[in-house]
Amino acid sequence: MAFSNPTVVYDYTCTICGAPPTYRYLLKRFAFDDPDDNEVRAWTYSDYCNCFSRNRKHRYDCRSLQGYDPQLLPKEDIRWLGDVRLLGTEMVQDGEPFVDDDYSLIVSPIGDHVDPDMGTFHYQLNAEILQLHKDGVVAHDRCLDILKLVWKLPDKHHQGRPTDLGNLPLILCQGFSATELGFGNIFDKFDGERCDDVGIWNPVSASMWTVMDPNGPFDLQALFAQASLPPATDTESSFSFSFPTNLERTTSTQPSASILSLLPMEIHLQILDILPTPSVLNLLLASPNFRHFTNGKLPDSFWKSRLYFDMPWCADIVLEQVKQQRDAGVAVRYDQLFRLLKETSMPDESGTESEASSNIGFMALKNRRRIWRNCEMILERVRVSQR
Ligand SMILES: [Zn+2]
Numbered sequence: 001m002a003f004s005n006p007t008v009v010y011d012y013t014c015t016i017c018g019a020p021p022t023y024r025y026l027l028k029r030f031a032f033d034d035p036d037d038n039e040v041r042a043w044t045y046s047d048y049c050n051c052f053s054r055n056r057k058h059r060y061d062c063r064s065l066q067g068y069d070p071q072l073l074p075k076e077d078i079r080w081l082g083d084v085r086l087l088g089t090e091m092v093q094d095g096e097p098f099v100d101d102d103y104s105l106i107v108s109p110i111g112d113h114v115d116p117d118m119g120t121f122h123y124q125l126n127a128e129i130l131q132l133h134k135d136g137v138v139a140h141d142r143c144l145d146i147l148k149l150v151w152k153l154p155d156k157h158h159q160g161r162p163t164d165l166g167n168l169p170l171i172l173c174q175g176f177s178a179t180e181l182g183f184g185n186i187f188d189k190f191d192g193e194r195c196d197d198v199g200i201w202n203p204v205s206a207s208m209w210t211v212m213d214p215n216g217p218f219d220l221q222a223l224f225a226q227a228s229l230p231p232a233t234d235t236e237s238s239f240s241f242s243f244p245t246n247l248e249r250t251t252s253t254q255p256s257a258s259i260l261s262l263l264p265m266e267i268h269l270q271i272l273d274i275l276p277t278p279s280v281l282n283l284l285l286a287s288p289n290f291r292h293f294t295n296g297k298l299p300d301s302f303w304k305s306r307l308y309f310d311m312p313w314c315a316d317i318v319l320e321q322v323k324q325q326r327d328a329g330v331a332v333r334y335d336q337l338f339r340l341l342k343e344t345s346m347p348d349e350s351g352t353e354s355e356a357s358s359n360i361g362f363m364a365l366k367n368r369r370r371i372w373r374n375c376e377m378i379l380e381r382v383r384v385s386q387r
């Protein structure tokens with residue numbers, strides 16, 4: 001993508017998360033106390049109707065339906081979008097403004113070299129314009145941080161992480177599709193376009209969570225309240241391992257001289273804790289020695305291990321908040337919480353605003369999961385390229 005038109009507002013998005021490189025031009029103007037204030041006018045989303053229809057029904061792409069409501073998405077929760085870095089493919093000329101960081105990445109200082117108003121980025125000293133997706137890519141500082149975090153963690157698929165991040169910018173220059181970037185189908189109404197034909201982000205209400213700060217705030221009170229309720233019935237379990245009765249009958253005749261049967265329950269638990277979830281399910285199905293853990297008999301330590309395996313993007317955040325809840329006397333049920341977290345952090349496929357998509361805490365969770373998944377996918381590509 002070369003900069004043929006320097007008058008566009010911005011012509012590029014973060015290569016990791018796909019969101020815009022500025023927090024400006026995203027919010028509805030009318031929701032501000034003083035919509036005519038110059039500062040507000042300068043960066044809020046103009047909300048005029050461009051339908052020209054007589055029946056007062058807005059077209060699906062009417063600008064008055066776009067722009068995020070600042071009462072639902074406060075300005076401070078989208079400021080992070082402006083903190084972008086340029087990820088260079090090579091050290092530019094004398095290289096001075098770019099630094100080679102601890103991760104072997106050639107990065108510019110935050111906010112240098114990019115001009116979100118002009119849609120250009122350039123070498124600071126001589127104003128030479130750099131070519132996007134050739135000389136480098138733009139990434140949010142937050143997204144780069146998450147990428148480094150993911151890189152440092154062991155890969156749950158046991159394929160390993162790439163040995164270094166040296167060719168990351170080159171891989172990122174190849175770009176990713178909107179579907180790969182995990183937006184769900186929220187932009188389908190706009191023919192899959194996140195940006196309009198002059199490169200302006202489409203701030204349709206259903207996409208609000210995709211620009212939410214992935215570092216929170218994570219207000220999970222509503223989740224904890226739900227996860228503290230007793231289950232409707234004894235047999236209800238969010239993560240139950242119940243077996244067909246015929247299977248139990250046939251497997252119960254297996255010889256009992258299994259090495260596993262000689263181990264104490266604590267060791268059984270330790271085995272479950274270190275296995276990925278599909279292996280846990282297989283083991284519980286295959287081995288009669290693990291049957292006593294079915295139907296809600298799994299301890300907290302097991303659920304904590306599941307959080308780190310299945311939801312690493314939020315495990316630390318959630319466990320910290322669970323601790324606070326427990327200190328305050330709230331009995332949070334991990335199995336319920338686990339199920340609720342899975343549900344609420346999934347991308348919105350409905351294309352409409354749901355309760356979860358207007359809750360700041362859930363929005364942050366969803367976007368963090370989305371960016372984390374993108375980072376896993378990007379790192380996998382880097383790993384494959386290093387073979
Ligand atoms: Zn990003």
Ligand SMILES: [Zn+2]
Pocket residue numbers: 049050051052057058059062063064
């Ligand atoms: Zn309209």
